[in-house]
Amino acid sequence: MIAIPIAASTKHDALRDLERAEKMADCIEIRLDLLPREAWVPLLRRKRKPSIVALRPERQGGSFQGEEISRTHLLEEALGYDPDFIDVEWDTPPHLIGSLLRKKGASTRVIVSYHNFAETPHDLRTILKKMASWDGNILKVVTLANDFVDNVRILRLLEGRAEKTIAFCMGSFGLPSRILTLRAGGYLTFGALEEGKESAPGQIPARDLKGIYRAHQIHRGTRVFGVIGNPVSHSVSPNIHNAAFAAVGYDAVYVPFQVRDFGNLIHDLASIGVEGFSVTIPHKERIIPVLGNVDEKSRRMGAVNTVYRQSGEWFGTNTDxxxxxxxxxxxxxxxxxxxxxxxxxxxxxxxxxxxxxxxxxxxxxxxxxxxxxxxxxxxxxxxxxxxxxxxxxxxxxxxxxxxxxxxxxxxxxxxxxxxxxxxxxxxxxxxxxxxxxxxxxxxxxxxxxxxxxxxxxxxxxxxxxxxFLHQGAAQFERWTGKNAPLALMEQTARGCLQGEETDN
Ligand SMILES: NC(=O)c1ccc[n+]([C@@H]2O[C@H](COP(=O)([O-])OP(=O)(O)OC[C@H]3O[C@@H](n4cnc5c(N)ncnc54)[C@H](OP(=O)(O)O)[C@@H]3O)[C@@H](O)[C@H]2O)c1
The missing domain is CATH 3.40.50.720 (NAD(P)-binding Rossmann-like Domain)
Known part of the structure; x- marks a missing residue:
């Protein structure tokens, strides 16, 4: 499920954004703390898509500054409109959570949420256990990624969980988890209505989540590829590879992995299902000692731009x-x-x-x-x-x-x-x-x-x-065993790059 948060400074903008979001989203998050008071009722009354209501306090990254008791009263008022979900922060005083639970209708489900805007802590499972002691229907854990490995930790948190759980990382390093959480069993992910309308750091437009990554179609069997680099946000490789996968009917997704420290990189990538990846600036030389097998030419030239996995082993080569x-x-x-x-x-x-x-x-x-x-x-x-x-x-x-x-x-x-x-x-x-x-x-x-x-x-x-096109096509063929749709890859890359030039 893809949820789009609504945050606007006027009632008019909020209603206009809602109308646009309903066309793309499976679910709408009404961020009461990021909306003017006069917009609340019209938004809460509208029932075209399932809605999540949140009134996020400052301590959990929101804008609400009042006392907990007044926050609870405002949430109780919102519960009168029977939203599909109400988001209650895990550190809300227990007697206030109890009061909210008593006031909610049978059709409203409770999301118990934890946000950490500084890091992805090591004791996530303990935090999740504490949260599970509340009477919530869905648990939500959202943390800041400070490097690639934080994505791995948050995605692995979803392993074997029967309970509905929302889990991903924020920030530029956290992008992979926003895309792959649905593959790992996460209940939903968030996409912004458009650039500039993000309600949290690193949120990408819902249009890209669906259009480039087809996040709404990803399932446990979807193969995972990507690019490691630092930075990677300007890479056009996700656009061309994802378009090529779709064109040849190959069930796979290609994700940008921003990697600073290698740590246990190869093991970590495998643990979230990655089968192959491109290597870009500045990691082409650094990756060689990490790989078990590198073809002779690439080893001697000292640069690898393509990595693939076969029978559990990693191989490096160079298509540049x-x-x-x-x-x-x-x-x-x-x-x-x-x-x-x-x-x-x-x-x-x-x-x-x-x-x-x-x-x-x-x-x-x-x-x-x-x-x-x-x-x-x-x-x-x-x-x-x-x-x-x-x-x-x-x-x-x-x-x-x-x-x-x-x-x-x-x-x-x-x-x-x-x-x-x-x-x-x-x-x-x-x-x-x-x-x-x-x-x-x-x-x-x-x-x-x-x-x-x-x-x-x-x-x-x-x-x-x-x-760029030909090295990418060679990577695609190496990973999929299929002919690369070169004309489509070229058209896609031109579209992205010319679009960027016009934007600039
Ligand atoms: N068309 C394609 O398919 C394709 C594929 C890969 C890369 N590329 C292009 O190639 C470029 C380099 O990629 P790479 O993977 O080779 O990166 P890299 O391994 O980090 O090497 C970059 C080289 O450029 C030097 N350099 C960086 N900034 C410089 C500056 N201001 N003045 C002079 N030299 C500078 C670096 O010097 P130091 O050693 O001192 O850091 C290093 O020698 C990328 O930016 C990308 O645009 C194109």
Whole structure:
């Protein structure tokens, strides 16, 4: 079930929002503490969708500031309209809970709720046990996630529970639990009516919960995939993979996992049913020692962007090399004997350097990194896999004029120029010449400042967009064993990225 909270500053806005929410929601939460008094009765009278009534006090993250006794009286008044659910905070004084229970009609069910806006405490089961001692029909535990692992703890709380329970995490780290709670047996999840109408941190629009993640169709058998990164909120991968799953009739969901500390990452992901995931910035190198099996090429290049599980074991591989090759090939058939310059010494730069040999024997490679330490690490790893002449230059000490004179293909493998810093560019554009092929691996925006300026200088340009599509399609095929619906993935990604550009 998807519930949409109604919170507005005028009666008119509240009624308008309610009408819109009823079209999307299975259930409406009437947040009395976030509504003007004159809106209460019209909202409580309306019975088009099941309703939850809450008058949240400040200590539980709400806006109600009065005494508990007056809060109880106001809730009793609301009970006169026979809502389907009434939400009562677990720390409400027992005699007031008793009074509310006596006043409610037979059709009103009680949600006993616990909110924690600071953390996901370790003693969740003890808290749940205490809450169960109240005479409630449904228990609700909502906590703040401070890292990915908090999602795991809250979802595992639902394991084996016969009682109806609502459980998920708030905050940007908590997004996976908002989506996966229904798969884990949670009674409902909340979605905002739209951006800006969130009643709690990290609440995503109900339109995205249904449209992108199909949260209302998720069940225990739905397979789980996702992307680990930090941050991940700008990733378009959930849009393209979820659209592709739906198009080929594959019962799966792809979720963004914001991960800061690895901890027991692989075990934790498996414990919530994850079968495969993409790896993005900044975890492509870090993931390797965590995996049991990494194919030889990816291990030697030192970067994994795709992880899958087979017979209980985790495997890592890299589809960036293939994606970049498809993108470059479409722009230039002859990649033989070129002089490559790569900006960045991270995961993507490693994939491009390792792939350069696959694309066509490079004449030379120059890598520009921010720090000597990471650069030296990169060069040492590359020399293990290739005899191609390679040199490393620290960006701050680089003579770009000389470097570009000796470059045929220039690749940006740094996030410089990516949203939101779209006006950034590491390369002085007056040094670019029409003979340069310029490839920016960034796909958001689809044309970076580097590419725009390179195009104006008469260079051939390649956007990271095609690389993104092809690496994603290869991941999809690896996970599902089905052909990726590439045209649909492209259309979906273009829709998201162009929409974002218009929004900006
Ligand atoms: N099109 C695609 O399919 C695709 C796929 C993956 C990634 N990408 C793009 O590639 C970019 C890098 O991803 P990644 O996974 O390789 O990340 P990563 O492993 O974190 O590497 C990023 C590299 O860029 C350097 N860097 C970061 N900020 C910089 C700055 N302000 N100036 C100079 N260098 C800077 C980093 O330097 P330090 O070592 O000093 O941190 C590091 O060497 C992403 O932002 C993304 O846009 C595209």
């Amino acid at each position: 090399v293939y994606g970049a090759w498809k993108a470059l090939q479409a722009a230039c058939r002859d990649l033989q004997e070129k002089r490559w310059t790569i900006l960045g010494a991270g995961g993507v730069a490693r994939a491009i350097a390792a792939g350069a040999e696959m694309y066509g024997q490079p004449k030379s490679l120059t890598v520009l990194g921010r720090t000597r330490k990471r650069l030296d690490h990169f060069l040492a790893d590359f020399r293990k896999i290739s005899s191609c002449p390679i040199g490393g230059v620290v960006i701050g000490e680089a003579d770009f004029g000389k470097i570009l004179e000796e470059t045929d293909i220039l690749v940006n493998g740094t996030p410089v120029g990516m949203v939101p810093e779209v006006d950034e560019n590491l390369i002085p554009s007056d040094l670019l010449r029409p003979r340069h092929l310029v490839f920016d691996t960034i796909y958001n925006p689809m044309e970076t400042r580097l590419l725009r300026e390179a195009r104006k200088q008469g260079c051939r340009t390649v956007s990271g967009f095609q690389m």
